[in-house]
Amino acid sequence: MKNLLLCVFIFTVATAFGESEDDIQIECKERSVHIKWKVNQSMSGNPARLLLGNCFPSSFTNMSNGDAWAEFIYQLSDCQFKRLATWKYLIYANTLTHRPLPKPYPPSFTYPVRCVYDRPKGWIPFLSPATGVIQGYGDLAFDMAILNYNLSGPAESNIFPLGSFVPIWAGVDQQSHQPLVLLLEECVAATTSEMYPDTLTYPIITNKGCLVDGKKSLSTFLPRYHSSSILLHLQAFRFAVGQEMYIHCKLIAWDPDDLSESKKACNYNKATEEWELLDDPTQNRLCQCCDSTCSGRAKRDEAAPQGLVLKSVLGPLTITEDSL
Known part of the structure; x- marks a missing residue:
């Protein structure tokens, strides 16, 4: 440096x-x-x-x-x-x-x-045509990428054996905005890059930020390095094995001091069988709704920046039967 x-x-x-x-x-x-x-x-x-x-x-x-x-x-x-x-x-x-x-x-x-x-080159993951997307929305620029195993750059392959980990990184360029926290409100896997009413999906994150896949696998949100990005360590699951698959996510950039049941990131702790808030364990109560319905509404400052939500598609990637 x-x-x-x-x-x-x-x-x-x-x-x-x-x-x-x-x-x-x-x-x-x-x-x-x-x-x-x-x-x-x-x-x-x-x-x-x-x-x-x-x-x-x-x-x-x-x-x-x-x-x-x-x-x-x-x-x-x-x-x-x-x-x-x-x-x-x-x-x-x-x-x-x-x-x-x-x-x-x-x-x-x-x-x-x-x-x-x-900032050193490569400290924030690079994007590649096969595994990353970058989009502007209003005054914000959202990124998503699939990383390699040590989180130092883009994945060298989009093929993952069953049971291996797929590191998914998402971030937002805050530019001149107030500090923002990046949340994944919803993520599902599908075999198509566009969603249709009859599209077969596999739920990964639902209920406004609950990592439901973590209840039956080792998938987890990793600790943050800074609030404007989030890293999902997703364990490759048995869905559409051998086929091209896409990860559809809803990204939200939000006020870090205004987390609620509707704006959060929650991990499931198998040891305690409880849900935990990624950003502040003292507020784990915000995750108690993950096994029912999370419908809390966060208050929003009238002066908050617009363009805080983006739907993004990541892929294609393929999960193979060669389990680890």
Whole structure:
């Protein structure tokens, strides 16, 4: 990763918080961050009250005048860094805080930390004519693709043995919109690229985001890297074996703070025999309707962007009898 875009940002934030540019020094490296934070006497008494995300200082050096240097050297995968992908950049965001009192008391000082990189080619899956689609809808651009086994690029073949996994990726380019969460409201398999009243289908996702195929297979939504994409690890099933097959999906880009029974992504946990919300386990109640009828209606801001829904077709792909 290279071409860091930090100089202007650091200067602007330092001015906004009344700090000099030398008080907080941030160096973003390829996979890590090195931060030196000069703290005054009021903050230097207890280093454990100084945090980068949930990480304590890697080292702490007192100065003769009572001030001190707190140093943080951590990987970008540590300290609860949040990763955001735009069409051009990868952004890792976190916050430096001073907490003189434990939670729920708020911190007395906060300072945003951002490392911005050019997004590496291939980090977001490429699309190929046989296995991917990309469509614009309003001001949004939706993508879908079938990936290879290690999720690093497009599938090299559209033939999958029975029982193997078909990684299906979908994403939305947020462009200038507010942050959006990408949901798969409905997905079915069919032997035709167009749906007709008599088309024979196999349900994969139904009931407004419930991965029903996961109740009888190992299919699951994988944890998200960022809200604007979703990855379905679909286990190849016994439907139209040996024939060309298409995956028909309804994609929705939605307000991530407005999840409901009608806007969600739910996995089935076989161990607990319960449904779980992909994005926030504390709201698993939104998935309780998956075994009945999910009809909740989400409130929608009148100023929300239009063009949030798209029907898409992925394929063709073929499942063979050669089971794993």
